[in-house]
Amino acid sequence: MSESDEAKESTARIAIFPKAQGSVAVAIIGVQHLIVSLAQHSASHLSNLLSKAAAAPGSLERFSYTDSQGYHNEVFMAYWLHEADYQTWLKSEAVSSWISQLGLQDTDVGIWLEVMTPPIDQYQYGAPVVQKDGLATLGELAKSEKFGYWGGYRDRVPASAYDKFESPLDSMPDRKLKSTKGKRLTLQIPDNVCFIREGQDWSRAGDEERAVWRETMDEVVKSWTGILVERSGDSGTFNLRSMQNIDPINNSTLDKQTQVAFLLSLSGIEKAARTWKEHLQVHASLIKMFREAKFKPTMNIWAEMFILKSQDFSPIYINCHSETGLLPYFDVTEI
Known part of the structure; x- marks a missing residue:
């Protein structure tokens, strides 16, 4: 997720969970x-x-x-x-x-x-507007200054105060295709695998804002997610699913989409985000969209993240x- 200075100064929110204890x-x-x-x-x-x-x-x-x-x-x-x-x-x-x-x-x-x-302290949610998504729908929103700079993702995870979330692996494991059909299988991950979910919700956006997204953001976001998979060995991407949100009751298509990814480590995706041209283009395009907007932005371009220990x-x-x-x-x- 790319975060603009405008979001930092206005309505950017994190999620807090006063009623949560232990693990979610x-x-x-x-x-x-x-x-x-x-x-x-x-x-x-x-x-x-x-x-x-x-x-x-x-x-x-x-x-x-x-x-x-x-x-x-x-x-x-x-x-x-x-x-x-x-x-x-x-x-x-x-x-x-x-x-x-x-x-x-x-x-x-x-x-x-x-x-x-x-544990809940291995989680973070960030959004540029006052709107809940993902696990945040079960919590409360709060203002935060931890937006608008590289490293905001990490700083919004409470456990980052005492854990660097370093992977025990020096590099991505080799891919090995296996016989899987007709079997019930499980596996074990190493510590500090990073799960990120990003979402784009334009259900409240007007025609002009939707047009700006299509013309300014849509293709650069697809380019970024595509290169993460193409260069999975460098980005540490185990799996990335780009999915269309649908209504769980009547199965109709919603004005939302989401991407979920399992990554080797937070540090790997942090490096890719701040150095790869595909993400720098996403970052620049998002800032431009906010700065040049002739409307009050209502689209929720949000992200949540869990750091997962093996257990x-x-x-x-x-x-x-x-x-x-x-x-x-x-x-x-x-x-």
């Missing part, structure tokens, strides 16, 4: 199939489990995208302010029964669950293709 929980759950309608059909039951089961998430969002292997993915992101509530949901009869049967009924469908349970990440990949998520980078265990 975020579950990214995806259904993949080569046929769009079959992926959507398989996701319908999951939607009910997430919205109606005991201890349902405090915030639930839905997305869709087509991955590099041509599979259509229906994706849910579920947020719980307390990990204990997630565990209650997970252990409920309906959910535990569903998980135990995953992959056994239809071998053409892949299911993946990437569950993060970090904070619990993935399951069931009958997924070998390029799904973090599968190419780490040794897997069949479960």
Whole structure:
């Protein structure tokens, strides 16, 4: 995310969580199939489990995208302010029964669950307008001076006061494609993997602001996310998904989009952001958009980030293709 001086001086906000103690929980759950309608059909039951089961998430969002292997993915992101509530949901009869049967009924469908349970002080949210997104919908917004300079991401993470978040790995692990179809797999990440979610919400924007985004920002953002994947060895990008937000109730397309990425370390993406021309162009274009605006900006161009210790990440990949998520980078265990 690029942050303008104007955002710093006016309405920039972070998220605080007075009611949160210990760890939160975020579950990214995806259904993949080569046929769009079959992926959507398989996701319908999951939607009910997430919205109606005991201890349902405090915030639930839905997305869709087509991955590099041509599979259509229906994706849910579920947020719980307390990990204990997630565990209650997970252990409920309906959910535990569903998980135990995953992959056994239809071998053409892949299911993946990437569950993060970090302490709240390993999280940050930043937005240029007074609007909540992501985990911030379960907290409160507060003004902050930690915007408008390189390093703001890090400084907004409370744990950065005592943790440098250094990766134990000197470089990206080698990619190793594995036999994954027909299997239930898990893996273990190293400490200090960085998860970033960035979002662009133009649902409140007028025609002029939307036009400025299309003409000034859209292509440079796509160039930046594209180069992160293309140069994954340099950027430390394990996986990046660019997804369209859709309504979790009626499946209609929303005026929002999101990108989620797992990265080797925060320092790696910090270096790329301040030195690669693709991100410098994003930064310059965003500042220009704010400075030259003849309207009050209402678009929310926001980001949230978790720093994950090894024990904070619990993935399951069931009958997924070998390029799904973090599968190419780490040794897997069949479960």
